[in-house]
Amino acid sequence: MNAIIFDLDGVLCHTDEYHYMAWKAIADELHIPFNREVNNQLRGVSRMESLKLILRNSPVCYSEQEKFLLAEKKNNIYRELLQNITSKDLADGAWTVLEKLHAVHIPMAIGSSSKNTPLIVEKLGIGKFFDAIVDGNQISHSKPDPEVFLLAAEKLHQKPSDCLVVEDAEAGVKAALNGGFLVAGIGPAKDCPNVNYPLLSLSELLAVEGHPA
Numbered sequence: 395m396n397a398i399i400f401d402l403d404g405v406l407c408h409t410d411e412y413h414y415m416a417w418k419a420i421a422d423e424l425h426i427p428f429n430r431e432v433n434n435q436l437r438g439v440s441r442m443e444s445l446k447l448i449l450r451n452s453p454v455c456y457s458e459q460e461k462f463l464l465a466e467k468k469n470n471i472y473r474e475l476l477q478n479i480t481s482k483d484l485a486d487g488a489w490t491v492l493e494k495l496h497a498v499h500i501p502m503a504i505g506s507s508s509k510n511t512p513l514i515v516e517k518l519g520i521g522k523f524f525d526a527i528v529d530g531n532q533i534s535h536s537k538p539d540p541e542v543f544l545l546a547a548e549k550l551h552q553k554p555s556d557c558l559v560v561e562d563a564e565a566g567v568k569a570a571l572n573g574g575f576l577v578a579g580i581g582p583a584k585d586c587p588n589v590n591y592p593l594l595s596l597s598e599l600l601a602v603e604g605h606p607a
């Protein structure tokens with residue numbers, strides 16, 4: 395393994411909780427049942443795909459224009475919640491792990507479905523650790539398509555089989571496996587089928603086999 399590609403929401407930070415709060419506000423307004431279990435199915439899935447999954451539980455048929463406005467409304471609530479995040483909102487151990495891997499010159503990238511990645515990275519102050527950042531603004535196919543990770547590997551000048559993807563979502567694990575990457579699963583993705591490294595914490599990355607840190 396030569397390089398590491400990190401998912402963002404749910405791996406490096408817990409903005410997944412803010413996604414939940416924003417979608418819950420929209421679902422409540424539309425009287426659609428929504429809970430953390432449904433929210434977990436949205437991990438790693440693009441904004442519009444997430445909305446489609448939520449609207450499956452509604453008897454109402456929404457036009458494309460209405461769906462666009464609902465997604466925009468959700469994003470405005472989400473971005474409002476993001477305004478106050480700082481490096482304190484990083485996942486446990488994330489800063490130390492990034493600092494240590496950076497110090498030993500492991501090429502690192504972010505591979506996220508989120509179009510809000512630039513704002514989140516800036517608020518967390520972690521941009522300096524990464525050689526490449528690929529997000530929802532640069533891709534046409536969302537996870538489980540491997541596009542986001544393939545582009546990240548290309549930017550790192552690495553073959554997929556030489557990169558380890560760190561993911562918290564089933565869609566993300568599938569994307570990585572579909573692209574021929576090694577995968578470390580954390581949180582809900584720890585128990586996904588075919589994960590190469592189930593992680594209880596990010597710091598376990600420092601002990602991954604073939605890793606020079």
Ligand code: B16
Binds near residue numbers: 530
């Ligand atoms: P946005 P990741 C994903 O980020 C989130 O897990 C998912 O819940 C969200 O719908 C998606 O980004 C799109 O986010 O609305 O900000 O563009 O886990 O791939 O880093």
Ligand code: MG
Binds near residue numbers: 402405438562
């Ligand atoms: Mg994620």
